[in-house]
Amino acid sequence: MKTLPFTNQDQMPAIGLGTWKSKPGEVRDAVYTAIEAGYRHIDCAPIYGNEKEVGEGISKAIADGHAKREELWVTSKLWNSAHRRNAVLPALQQTLADLGLEYLDLYLIHWPVAHKDGVVNPASGNDFLSLEQLPISETWEGMEEAAGQGLARHIGVSNFHLGRVQELVNGSRIPPEMNQVELHPFLPQQQLLEGCRKLGVHLTAYSPLGSGDRATGMKAADEPSLLSHTLVKEIAEMRGATPGQVLIQWAVQRGTAVIPKSVNPGRIRENLAAAQVGLQPEDVKLLDQIGQAYRFIDGTFWTREGSPYTLKDLWGE
Ligand code: NDP
Numbered sequence: 001m002k003t004l005p006f007t008n009q010d011q012m013p014a015i016g017l018g019t020w021k022s023k024p025g026e027v028r029d030a031v032y033t034a035i036e037a038g039y040r041h042i043d044c045a046p047i048y049g050n051e052k053e054v055g056e057g058i059s060k061a062i063a064d065g066h067a068k069r070e071e072l073w074v075t076s077k078l079w080n081s082a083h084r085r086n087a088v089l090p091a092l093q094q095t096l097a098d099l100g101l102e103y104l105d106l107y108l109i110h111w112p113v114a115h116k117d118g119v120v121n122p123a124s125g126n127d128f129l130s131l132e133q134l135p136i137s138e139t140w141e142g143m144e145e146a147a148g149q150g151l152a153r154h155i156g157v158s159n160f161h162l163g164r165v166q167e168l169v170n171g172s173r174i175p176p177e178m179n180q181v182e183l184h185p186f187l188p189q190q191q192l193l194e195g196c197r198k199l200g201v202h203l204t205a206y207s208p209l210g211s212g213d214r215a216t217g218m219k220a221a222d223e224p225s226l227l228s229h230t231l232v233k234e235i236a237e238m239r240g241a242t243p244g245q246v247l248i249q250w251a252v253q254r255g256t257a258v259i260p261k262s263v264n265p266g267r268i269r270e271n272l273a274a275a276q277v278g279l280q281p282e283d284v285k286l287l288d289q290i291g292q293a294y295r296f297i298d299g300t301f302w303t304r305e306g307s308p309y310t311l312k313d314l315w316g317e
Contacts, residue, residue: 004202014252016041018261020048030263031057036066043259045077055099077110081120088142107152111159113302125306144174161316162195169199180204185287186294204257211296241277248274
């Protein structure tokens, strides 16, 4: 398995298991099956509402001898309702308690968006605080404290555009080491990839298969499908792989981590086996130039009427 190197010599396995929309009653087994099959990287977040079960899957897999804790890479994220400096550590401690872990390998600020105190799910645009009211620099001090106490081995961000990553790298005591963003051939984010690389910040590709129920067919009528795109299917056939594996290996060959979600044992194994798919440089080039642009997680949840956030703030374009 390819890994992403960190400056302290830690190595993050390139392919991990996503857990968003993995339902209670399914996710414990999914995590267990994944670790048993050889995954060593699990991506979590408290807002997915399933960290306790994810933790049960991890504990059982460790107890049954499928992996040791130190061989696993567990990422979680700080939700938007805990951006005040003194709210960061308690949020992380809750996540650790739910996961049944003593430390995280990576802790990320989930979104550059802050909610008013006590608001987990904003009901209206009124429930937000602007970044002038609650700056990222304040939240980052809490993240640095988490790293300083050894509760998170590495810290980073998610859904940050390049300007924001740069600002944080320049203005922080401990710079971010990861930016987790939507990345796939419809949204290759080449500039962000190159810019972050220069800053020493890795990228993790989320929604690599086109996200959630959409990937299994329940997509909005006008939404494009990555898994059934002609080029993806042709390359899959040529290389003896599945469309999902082609998309995963494309991300790995670009030097990013990638976290496909599945609760299906066959697809969990299929996605890990993408590590063995031999994509040729010309395949990667063709996928890079697919010529269709689409963001599945478009950010409109944060920009509804009355919110201080705009799509331009969010994506920097
Ligand atoms: P993905 O792009 O990973 O797609 C998941 C969907 O694809 C599910 O419906 C899954 O169904 C299906 N699927 C999985 N494997 C295959 C396969 N080989 N062939 C066909 N279909 C397949 O979507 P996500 O949006 O979940 O993204 C992945 C992870 O990224 C999340 O789970 C989460 O951990 C993270 N994420 C982070 C975000 C952030 O803001 N930081 C935002 C969005 C995601 P099934 O389970 O039935 O196999």
